[in-house]
Amino acid sequence: SQQGEEDPQALSIQEGENATMNCSYKTSINNLQWYRQNSGRGLVHLILIRSNEREKHSGRLRVTLDTSKKSSSLLITASRAADTASYFCATPVARSNDYKLSFGAGTTVTVRA
């Protein structure tokens, strides 16, 4: 079963607006990662936030983490057409002698010109 689940499944916004998507997870984590996937392409790592961090910024991206609620949010400010993509959260889940990265189903963001 998936560890992380994104909400909403899809989001359509006007260029220049902000886009917010959320991720909820089930078990304790040591970090949470956000990835972007343009249609038909591989995933690109955006931000990694550690469990002892509450907020992290990278350019127009802002990620928050609330470990008490087991949730994270990704905010894209001043969106552009190039931000049109699917966004996935991922968390390391413990296996027998390692971790696996568990991905949610993603939020599809469409930025209208």
Place this chain on the structure above:
Amino acid sequence: DGGITQSPKYLFRKEGQNVTLSCEQNLNHDAMYWYRQDPGQGLRLIYYSQIVNDFQKGDIAEGYSVSREKKESFPLTVTSAQKNPTAFYLCASSINTATYEQYFGPGTRLTVT
């Protein structure tokens, strides 16, 4: 120019044939991963390798096989035993364990008819 390459981008096969997908990285990463992505879904882990000559089954390994004879290379064979092989296949690597961010290749879209 560092990164992960996957070839080919598109692959077509007849049912009953085995097919091998290539994945090469020059990032000097120890860990490599194969994922499968179906339309509108997140990524599911097929196999992963933490070190040369060692690999572990992921969540959906049935019908797939891998090898890791060189640090740079982690080919995936989709065998005729895989009941529903048509999908988008993504290869990734990370420094060592899955707790670190992963770098993805561009993907191979396999269609079996």
